[in-house]
Each structure stands twice: as C-alpha cells, then as structure tokens.
Amino acid sequence: MSKYKKQSHVVYKCDYHIVWVPKYRFRILNGDIGKSVDEDIRKLSEWLGCEIEELNVRGDHVHVVVSIPPKISVSTYMGTIKGKIAIKLFRSYPVLKKKPYWGNHFWASGYFVNTVGIDEDMIKRYVKYQEEEERKEERDGKDFTQMNLGI
Template sequence: MSRYQQASHVFWRCQYHIVWTPKYRFRILKDNVGKEVWRCIQVYSAQLGCEVVELNVQIDHVHLVIKVPPKISISKLMGALKGKIALKLFSKFPHLRKNKMWGNRFWQRGYFVDSVGINEDIIRRYVRHQEKMERQEQAELALD
C-alpha cells in the first residue's frame, strides 16, 4: 500500500499534528465530555474527507495527527472541528453553558499545528503515549 493518497489529478500525503485546548485550559475534557469530543473529531473529520491517524483527548487539551486532503486548509478544518464540537457539547451538556466565563466559546482561539514528515513514527508515539508521559512528569515533580 502506498504512503500517498490519490485524487483525480493529485497524489498527496498531507499529514499534520494539531494541538488545541479548552478556554482557560479548563480541565473539562474528562468522562462523557472527553468521550464526546473524541467521537465528534472522528465523525466530523470523516465528513470533511480527512483521516484521523492518532487521537488523544487529555483533560485539558487535544492531540490529533490527521491526514488532510490538499483541497482543505488547516484553518478551515480547525474552524469546522472546533465550531461543531463546541455547539455539540453546549447542546449535549447544558451545564457547560452555565459557566459565564465561557462567553459562548468552548475552545481557546488558537491552536498548534506542525506538518508530519520524516518524524511520523516519533510524533505518533508521542501522541499515543502523551498521557502516560505527563503522569510520570507530575509524579517526578511531586517527589521534588
């Protein structure tokens, strides 16, 4: 199987590592909220013709490695994901809207994005094991 995908007049392999956080980096992406974020990312990415390679929803941020067709810009992808997920969360979990600090916005304005090239395996492993590494760092800090 080729590492490249094909459309009518293009062969492509556009893969990105994206990280974004809830507003004020609230530790809100746990339990059912985190599961809904995970599910929404899978569904909305597929609707846009993107392929989720790795996904890790932490309690205060999201790591995503995704293949994006060249016809879709990263800003369009992130606008769609963050916008649709926020609307879904506010409707499914009305208690989230009650916090006045949200100001009708669930996510921080920005995000981190990097293209995945030669270091694909390293980045995928980092995303997959990010939670375990974070717990180890917190345990080490607690010992100091």
Template sequence: MVWTPKYRFKILRNKIGKELYRSIYILCNMKECEVLELNIQYDHVHLVVIAPPKLSISGLMGTLKGRTAIRLFNKFLHIRKKQWGNHFWARGYFVDTIGVNEVIIRRYVRHQDKQDIEHERQLGLLD
C-alpha cells in the same frame, strides 16, 4: 494539531471527552480526512490527521472547534455555565507538518497521557 479549552479548563474527561472523541472522528470523516492518532487529555487535544490538499488547515480547525463546541454545549448543558462568553475553545491552535518524524510524533500523541501523569508525579502533584 493541538488545541485547548478556554482557560485550559480540565473539562475534557468522562462523557465529555468520549463525545468529543466521537465528534472529531465524525467531522474528520465528513471532511475526507484520515485520523491517524487522536488523544484527548483533560485540558488539550492532540490530533494527527491526513487532510486532502483541497482542504485548508484553518478551515478544518474552524470546523472541528466550531462544530464540536456546539455539539458539546447542546449535549452537556452544565458546561455552558462554566465557559465564559459561550466560548468552549481557546483562541488559536498549534499545527505542524509531519515528515521524517512521523513515527516519533504518532508515538508521542498515543502515549501523551502516560507522559503527563509521570510529569505530574515528578512535580509532586500526584501521590
């Protein structure tokens, strides 16, 4: 699963990123999901999760995006001003199932931050 803040703002850092990380684990636990990998970048979230068959993915995403937005707005009042229209997350998300490629996908999610830094370095955005 992959989703982004509205306008892909690079807002998921420091205390906000840590609170989001914690909230995702709590909410997944409440929905009886097992988090296999979770990587929060400044402008997007990667989550590999095992969800029970009774739970729809759209329902899980609705819970994750809705409840985390409320928690973050309540805990960090300054971000409510930055986000347009009181929407924290962008519309939509990406979801795919994992089969044979589980090891590859989990490794990708685990090391996403290193890949992003290297990509930015190659583009000359970092010195």
C-alpha cells in the same frame, strides 16, 4: 508509495500534528465530555474526507495527527471541528452555558499546527503514549502542565 493518498487529479501526503485547548485551558475534557469530543473529531474528520492517524484527548488539550486532503485548508478543518463540537457540547451539557466565563466559546481562539515529515513516527508515538509520560512526570514530582509546549 503506500503512504500517499490519491484523488482524481492529485497524489498527496499532507499530514499535520495539531494541538488545541478549551478556553482558559480548563480541565473539562474528562469523562463523557472527553469521549464525546473524541467521537466527534473522528466523525467530523471522516465527513470532511480527512483521515485520523492518531488522536489523544487529554483533560485540558487535544492532540491529533491527521491527513488532510489538499482541497481543505487546515484553518477550514479546525474551524469545522472546533465550531461543530462546541455547538454540540453546549447543547448536550447546558450547564456549560451557565458558567459566565464561557461566553458561547468553548475552545481557546488559536491552535498549534506542524507539518509531519521525517519525524512522523516520533510524533505518533508521542501522541499515543503521552498519558503514560504524564503519569511518569507526576510520579517524579514534575508538573506537566507547566511545561512550555509552544502553544
């Protein structure tokens, strides 16, 4: 029963695999911006009472496996994460605001979400080792960004 979490009146296991992208899927989540996004996702998740199990910030998308308590909806979680991070990024990097294509929106409007069940370990390994797979794809001459990821 160690995988289950407890609150005062509920025992739960609500794990989600969530993927989202910056507007126009620009490769902007590198360097300091990527580090800031990673740190902010972890801090905001903890503040919301959610537990990050795996997190991978790539140049043009973010993968997270997160345990969200039943009192918080996935859409509330995503709205908080995307909203607060966008505000902070525009304040920390004013040059982003000067680009005409952002229009005060850092993230694309949607996201992909999947409940994590039987394949939990496979998804965690995928998120954790995705960078190695991308490098392998690049070496083999395949363009990873053109693959259909369902988002």
